[in-house]
Amino acid sequence: MAPSITFLGAASTVTGSKYLVRHEGHCALVDCGLFQGYKQLRLRNWQPLGVAPAQIDAVLLTHAHLDHSGYLPLLARDGFHGAVHATAATRELCGILLPDSGHLQEEDAAYLNRHHLSKHSPALPLYTRLDAQRCLRQFHSHALHRSFEPVPGWRATFSSAGHILGAASILLEVGGHRILFSGDLGRDDDLVMAPPEAPPQADTVLVESTYGDRQHPPENMVDELGAVLAPVAKRGGVAVVPVFAVGRAQSVLHAINLLKTRGTLPRQLPVFLDSPMAVNTTALFAQHPQAHRLSTQEVHALSHSATMVQTTEDSKALAKRHGPMVILSASGMATGGRVLHHLALYSGDHRNLIVLTGHQAPGTRGARIAAGEKSIRIHGQDVAIRAQVAQIDSASAHADSDQTLAWLRRLDHAPRKVFVVHGEMAAADRLRERIAHELHWRALVPEQGAVHSL
Numbered sequence: 001m002a003p004s005i006t007f008l009g010a011a012s013t014v015t016g017s018k019y020l021v022r023h024e025g026h027c028a029l030v031d032c033g034l035f036q037g038y039k040q041l042r043l044r045n046w047q048p049l050g051v052a053p054a055q056i057d058a059v060l061l062t063h064a065h066l067d068h069s070g071y072l073p074l075l076a077r078d079g080f081h082g083a084v085h086a087t088a089a090t091r092e093l094c095g096i097l098l099p100d101s102g103h104l105q106e107e108d109a110a111y112l113n114r115h116h117l118s119k120h121s122p123a124l125p126l127y128t129r130l131d132a133q134r135c136l137r138q139f140h141s142h143a144l145h146r147s148f149e150p151v152p153g154w155r156a157t158f159s160s161a162g163h164i165l166g167a168a169s170i171l172l173e174v175g176g177h178r179i180l181f182s183g184d185l186g187r188d189d190d191l192v193m194a195p196p197e198a199p200p201q202a203d204t205v206l207v208e209s210t211y212g213d214r215q216h217p218p219e220n221m222v223d224e225l226g227a228v229l230a231p232v233a234k235r236g237g238v239a240v241v242p243v244f245a246v247g248r249a250q251s252v253l254h255a256i257n258l259l260k261t262r263g264t265l266p267r268q269l270p271v272f273l274d275s276p277m278a279v280n281t282t283a284l285f286a287q288h289p290q291a292h293r294l295s296t297q298e299v300h301a302l303s304h305s306a307t308m309v310q311t312t313e314d315s316k317a318l319a320k321r322h323g324p325m326v327i328l329s330a331s332g333m334a335t336g337g338r339v340l341h342h343l344a345l346y347s348g349d350h351r352n353l354i355v356l357t358g359h360q361a362p363g364t365r366g367a368r369i370a371a372g373e374k375s376i377r378i379h380g381q382d383v384a385i386r387a388q389v390a391q392i393d394s395a396s397a398h399a400d401s402d403q404t405l406a407w408l409r410r411l412d413h414a415p416r417k418v419f420v421v422h423g424e425m426a427a428a429d430r431l432r433e434r435i436a437h438e439l440h441w442r443a444l445v446p447e448q449g450a451v452h453s454l
Helices: 041-046 072-077 089-112 129-139 221-234 246-262 276-287 296-304 312-320 339-346 363-372 401-408 425-439
Strands: 004-007 018-021 026-030 058-060 081-087 138-143 153-161 168-174 177-181 204-208 236-240 271-274 307-310 324-327 351-359 375-378 381-384 388-392 416-421 451-453
Touching: 004 081, 004 416, 018 168, 041 388, 081 089, 081 129, 081 363, 089 129, 089 276, 129 138, 138 271, 168 351, 177 375, 204 401, 221 236, 221 246, 221 351, 221 363, 221 388, 236 339, 246 271, 246 276, 246 296, 246 324, 246 351, 271 276, 276 307, 296 339, 296 388, 296 416, 307 312, 312 339, 324 339, 339 375, 363 388, 416 425
Parallel strands: 026 058, 058 081, 081 138, 177 204, 204 416, 236 324, 236 351, 271 307, 271 324, 351 388
Antiparallel strands: 004 018, 004 451, 018 026, 153 168, 168 177, 375 381
8 A cells, every 4th residue: 555644734724734654554744833823723632632542662853943843742641652853953942942841831821820810620731831841751863864773664854944043854765665854944045054955855744834825024134124123223122033943033133233233233232132942952063063164253242242031030131221222032923922911011012113023823822913913812811912023924935926936846857746835725726826837837735634546
């Protein structure tokens, strides 16, 4: 029998990446992500996976972002005992991200219970910090371009995808069939990260489509960021920048440092990185110089051009300071974390600024702020949005539609089939159309739960 793929996530949506590959009694899961955004998507995290975790032989991760790795603690707690295969940087980043995710799950449940805001009594976390720490024992790291056997008789090889530290595309060779998972593709013109490598030849390709229906603007992130931060610094306001702790925080820090060097921003403008995850991630850039464009001096500047805020007490103390200042804090789509406290504190003042960087998944607070809503709910309270809102479109760490097609064109031969995944329906279908009409390849957008024989 031919191998098959079951789409357990990131099918007609941009979140929850999970692809189950089966062949002759064995199965492996490529990516193991959480659903985020709309409540109906988040509820999928609580539903049965569709395969017993104990039946899965191995998990392979393209990278560490939670929409690709954040379901792992639950999978392991519920019976998965196999190995989790990843690059070294992905393993290190998961060591930062997953325990923090478990901690936030516990905090959210505790808050709901304290304030009697849940229909469940008691509200329970999806998983705990301890669940996350335990699953980290199952990780095995692999170098790029060195094949390994995740399942007896199967071969897997990582190649660099750009995007963030450790991000990889995965070539999986099963039953004589070559399946390529793009993972999240970075940009050729990224400010910090190296560009993605050319894809290896494959019979079937799964390609992400986060930006499948658009092109990045011609402006660069440094100029866009300078144009909005300079006025707020001049008027003594506070800029709150929700950032992804892995990738976006470091790009924005680097851009601010360049703006200070150029004189666009005052050198004495206080900048705070209020995210322990982002602080720890920033330190990893020195350990993986081949993955990014930054010089040794620029990596050093990442850790010294801002005040690194680790403790909750230091985070709360920021509220006693006056502007001007810039606060970078996770999460990047304002779905949780310390940034919510800063948004609650500063969003009501017209002198202040909220800077949204990159894609805001539908259903998140970030998407609602970007859409111009005048009030958002934080910790059970309605918070007025009177601050200026700026969305920096050039900050994305994803390849756009043209860049994704250019990556696909680097394949030596047309694959038999392309599955367009990890994108909202409009973006995924537009990229499908372009692949079909411009490359003349067979392409389709799979549905959640669909099973396709290869």
